[in-house]
Amino acid sequence: MDLTQLAWTGLAVFGALGLLAGVALALAAVRCRVEVNPKIEAVKHALMGANCGGCAYPGCEAYAEALVNDPAVPPDLCRPGGPEVALAVARITGKELGSAQPIMAVRRCVKDEGQVAAELAYSGIPTCLAASLAHGGPDACRYACIGLGDCVASCPFGAMHLEGGMVRIDPEACTGCGNCVRACPKAILELVPRAARVLTHCSSRDKGKEVTSVCQAGCIACGMCVKKCPANAISMEAGRIKIDHDACLAHGPACEEVCAESCPRSILRRTGQAAPPAKAPQPAAEAQQTQEA
């Protein structure tokens, strides 16, 4: 058998096999066809494809399926996509677009402004979760940002970084997916509407005296803002301030943010308002014992 003949035989055999397999696959494609709603594909393409989980579904595909198959699933859950994606999804699925606004994560701690002292030298597993097991964290305030970056590691959009022992959030990059809120063991991150008029910057649930003994900036839970708010949008929930941003936005600017004006600690501020000028440093704080936990 010469080489040419061998080549021709091979070509014929594999050509025939290929043809056979092709026919079998074509038949299988017809017989075993699975009906897929084309809307699912369309919705999937309209979503951002980041698989961040902010919608509480395991990835964009799962959310797309739920959107199309379940009429109760709202079209505006894609946090990174924002209103444009919500509109596109609502068009494809024919759903009502709710009034949900774009949201973002904010940090409710200003331990740097408050000059909160580190109370113990933590040298264990370098995560906030593990550090929170040792007396709630290394800082004198039990509600302070631990600053080991569990939230930074959880952010799929690179919107967070650590600086000066605290997390900083880039509001431009934040999509409001909420992964950081779930990662934070101290519950100091919160999702708020981007349009929020006022924000509070402290998470403490302690009484005023305990707060002032460890932090120069923290909320002393005096309740002034609760009393002053004409829209009843501010309440004290389990020892700390809760702002109902929907009620606040519905009331509108007529109150001229009287809550922020009346806050004796300037810890409840207009969104974007800078921190008050730092007070003179306190007389030499007593030497802290450094001990490992």
Place this chain on the structure above:
Amino acid sequence: MSSTLRTFSLGGVHPPGRKAPAAGLAIEVLPAPAEYVVPLLQHCGAPAMPLVKKGEAVAEGQCIGAVEKGLGASVHSPCTGKVTGLTRTPNPFLGLVPAVAIEPDPEAAPFAPLPTDWEAMEACDILGRIKAAGVVGMGGAGFPTHIKLCPPPGLTVDTFIANGVECESYLAADHRLMLERTADVVQGVRILRKVLGVERALIGVEANKPDAIAALLAAVEAAGEGGRISVEPLAVKYPQGSEKQLISALTGRNVPAGGLPAHVGCVVQNVGTCVAVYEAVALGRPCYERVVTVAGAGVARPANLLCRVGTSVQNLVDHLGGVRDEAVKCVLGGPMMGLAVQNLDYRVTKATSGVLLLTADETETGGFGPCIRCGRCLDACPMGLEPRDISIYAERGRFADTARFGLWDCFECGSCAYVCPAKRPLVQFIRASKLRLRCRG
């Protein structure tokens, strides 16, 4: 150590005992401090509700906090004096807990015991006395004793075990109690046996306390209980003082995963608890006093101090001449399961077994490396779990996956972290995983 002595079968480690010098020092009574701050949470469960107000006069042994329902125990005043306020005090595990501050009256007469013939009492009345006296597990866990003495319906208990193992290094409080209050320990065992309605009682003591074993044997004979209460020497191994391990060592029975000692017919109480039960039932004295071992190379003078709940740790240390300059770490409890604290502003509770002031030589700090898959933690784990896998998953943030390696069966004895050659904080990874899974549900 004799190889014929019994111990638990699975895992375990041998940390250096470091029991001397505290083990050789007689119990010393701490002079009354200027102020007591009595935490209302000294036990497992919910904090007790305060029963006193600021300015109110209290008598020594008066109930100042009670738990209405659920898991908990009453709290009693350690002194006669005046309530100076309701405040909060730090707890090494739970942050700030409610507390009652009391200023003692130095002129007040000491507590007058009310001797009672407990042998004539019904078992349920004895149990009522134990509950009213607020007795909790004195070994360190602080589990309310009256709840432990009422096994869930359907379970039969045939053996009572008194835990005199004290397997944590440094600690000698139980050892001293067994030596100096031997008769009270035996009486406590007899009372608890009656409450449970069982014949068989065992006292487990590790063989590194031969004097305690001899004293207990003599006291059992003196009480006419030879043959019914047996004192069992055990081979030295950590964590033999854990209930499940002690039951395995003494009876060969294995408590099923997620089960109680009562599932294998046993109830275990620490010897310190036995003494507290004796005082509560036979003398009518509530539980507000305990022996605390203060040890470690960082304290000027080690000691076993008899102190009352609400005393500041600072008081204890000051009484012994203060903290030496070399001390770098303060631990409440034993070195394996205790927790480091950042200052001495903590209060003695019913469950405070020790205060350790450790120097750099006695502690291990610094970083940790990757797991080298040597499997030593698997050999050391007394529960047969897989700490190495839990740590690897937890390190990558995959907490949900840690459950299948036995996360919830871990009682955090720390043997895994103790043996790890890469110095991985294995038990801390486990604790972090538990915290995350509990918070996320």
